[in-house]
Amino acid sequence: MSETWIYPTVLLCIYGFFTNIRPSEPFLTPFLMGPDKNLTETEVMNKIYPIWTYSYLVLLFPVFLATDYLRYKPVLILQAASYIITYAMLVKAQGVLAMQFLEFFFGIATATEIAYFSYIYSVVEPARYQKVTGFCRSVTLLASAVGSLIGQILVSVAQVPLLYLNIISLSSFCVASLAPWFLPMPSKSLFFHQEESAPEDKAGKELVNKSEDHEWKMPNNLNKDDTVFTENTGSTGGLVEVLKTLGADFVKCYSCRTLLAWSVWWALSTCGYFQVINYSQVLWENIMPSNKFEIYNGYVETISTLLGALAAFGVGLVKVPWAVWGELALFIFSMVIAVAVYVMHIVRNIWVCYASYVVFRTTYMLLITIATYQIAANLSMQRYALVFGVNTFVALLLQTLLTVIVVDSVGLSLDIITQFLIYGSYFAAIAVIFLIAWLYKVAQRRCAAAAQSQTESTDSNPGSSLGETSIPKESSSII
Numbered sequence: 463m464s465e466t467w468i469y470p471t472v473l474l475c476i477y478g479f480f481t482n483i484r485p486s487e488p489f490l491t492p493f494l495m496g497p498d499k500n501l502t503e504t505e506v507m508n509k510i511y512p513i514w515t516y517s518y519l520v521l522l523f524p525v526f527l528a529t530d531y532l533r534y535k536p537v538l539i540l541q542a543a544s545y546i547i548t549y550a551m552l553v554k555a556q557g558v559l560a561m562q563f564l565e566f567f568f569g570i571a572t573a574t575e576i577a578y579f580s581y582i583y584s585v586v587e588p589a590r591y592q593k594v595t596g597f598c599r600s601v602t603l604l605a606s607a608v609g610s611l612i613g614q615i616l617v618s619v620a621q622v623p624l625l626y627l628n629i630i631s632l633s634s635f636c637v638a639s640l641a642p643w644f645l646p647m648p649s650k651s652l653f654f655h656q657e658e659s660a661p662e663d664k665a666g667k668e669l670v671n672k673s674e675d676h677e678w679k680m681p682n683n684l685n686k687d688d689t690v691f692t693e694n695t696g697s698t699g700g701l702v703e704v705l706k707t708l709g710a711d712f713v714k715c716y717s718c719r720t721l722l723a724w725s726v727w728w729a730l731s732t733c734g735y736f737q738v739i740n741y742s743q744v745l746w747e748n749i750m751p752s753n754k755f756e757i758y759n760g761y762v763e764t765i766s767t768l769l770g771a772l773a774a775f776g777v778g779l780v781k782v783p784w785a786v787w788g789e790l791a792l793f794i795f796s797m798v799i800a801v802a803v804y805v806m807h808i809v810r811n812i813w814v815c816y817a818s819y820v821v822f823r824t825t826y827m828l829l830i831t832i833a834t835y836q837i838a839a840n841l842s843m844q845r846y847a848l849v850f851g852v853n854t855f856v857a858l859l860l861q862t863l864l865t866v867i868v869v870d871s872v873g874l875s876l877d878i879i880t881q882f883l884i885y886g887s888y889f890a891a892i893a894v895i896f897l898i899a900w901l902y903k904v905a906q907r908r909c910a911a912a913a914q915s916q917t918e919s920t921d922s923n924p925g926s927s928l929g930e931t932s933i934p935k936e937s938s939s940i941i
Contacts, residue, residue: 467586471594473641475601480638482605485613486627488759491743492752493624507744508871510561515865517569519858525573530651534581541574542639549632584648607767614760653704724833725853730892732857744878750812766820770827789900793893800889807882
């Protein structure tokens with residue numbers, strides 16, 4: 463019984479590994495603009511790529527509910543099928559309209575990623591959540607780096623045409639599609655299908671107030687006795703009941719100012735991250751066309767992924783009082799990201815752009831790891847799924863607005879160089895927001911310290927006014 467977690471974890475890791483072996487991904491834009499598809503930069507940037515953003519946003523919430531209602535496994539099968547359709551169209555289909563349909567199916571595939579990261583929590587005991595999460599995430603990062611490296615070696619050393627990289631990616635997805643069929647079907651899910659848990663299971667699921675820093679504790683209305691999702695009666699909830707529960711938990715979670723601040727950074731920065739990642743290849747192609755020069759996009763993706771994974775691993779080993787330095791760290795690192803994007807805009811040198819991209823992606827992965835930990839450390843796993851979904855939805859909503867205004871042909875339809883000026887300014891604005899938040903907190907603490915000192919002085923002076931009351935010291939939560 464104690465080893466039942468191994469089988470689904472291994473299958474899920476196999477699935478995650480083969481779905482992330484994509485040697486063609488670093489070369490997607492050169493492939494679309496090359497002789498195989500013969501699309502223009504305007505068609506790729508303004509008419510095709512935005513469709514992914516729109517479809518991802520529209521599908522995210524219904525897929526979120528369907529994933530839980532169908533208990534993950536069918537959605538994983540749907541995800542595998544969507545990836546196969548996407549890359550089959552990439553190999554065979556021609557024209558702008560076909561590529562737009564391709565982006566829609568890719569939107570389905572990315573929207574269903576929530577099934578991959580939440581399935582395992584329904585089939586293993588809570589005590590193993592951290593271990594299986596580490597396995598699944600490490601495998602996806604490793605596979606992404608390996609896929610990029612394979613693609614670059616095949617292009618640079620073996621001179622393999624880009625079309626064959628897509629065929630290799632398609633083959634990898636076909637192998638991956640076998641794994642979900644053998645996964646055990648969960649008997650429960652986070653919201654719709656729940657069973658009465660044993661007392662020890664409830665204790666394990668209530669992952670609230672686990673932070674070692676008392677300043678990161680959630681408020682009293684989020685204590686373990688109030689964990690909504692772990693105290694169901696075991697009946698299958700209807701859609702209305704589930705939506706009411708989600709709404710109540712939404713209010714409770716985001717009433718915590720600490721969680722709200724990290725979530726604000728998460729949503730704002732993820733929006734900008736998606737934009738830079740989506741259009742960086744267009745910028746590189748503009749600076750150094752692949753039909754005239756040898757490109758090294760695969761090496762760049764490999765290095766940035768490995769450094770990001772190393773940064774994410776390292777931050778878990780360093781003890782930092784984020785309650786004290788959180789806003790300042792978000793300001794500094796957001797400014798680093800802004801400078802990296804500005805450099806990509808200003809310097810028309812591919813090597814400088816590559817280096818700036820590595821700095822950008824590594825810094826983001828470092829900060830998103832910190833934000834994830836700070837949010838998850840104080841929430842039950844059920845609430846973490848809700849917060850993760852809401853933050854991602856807000857990020858996609860902002861990205862959609864940014865895409866419509868800056869990228870899409872119905873908006874300004876700016877050239878790629880100007881776009882990166884906008885993205886750099888966007889991250890600079892995020893940095894300013896958290897600089898203001900940090901200065902506000904410093905001022906708030908000084909006022910609280912002064913009030914505390916005055917109160918202590920009054921208490922020690924017998925002749926002072928008896929009408930004065932002690933002013934409690936402010937909590938050090940963000941904002």
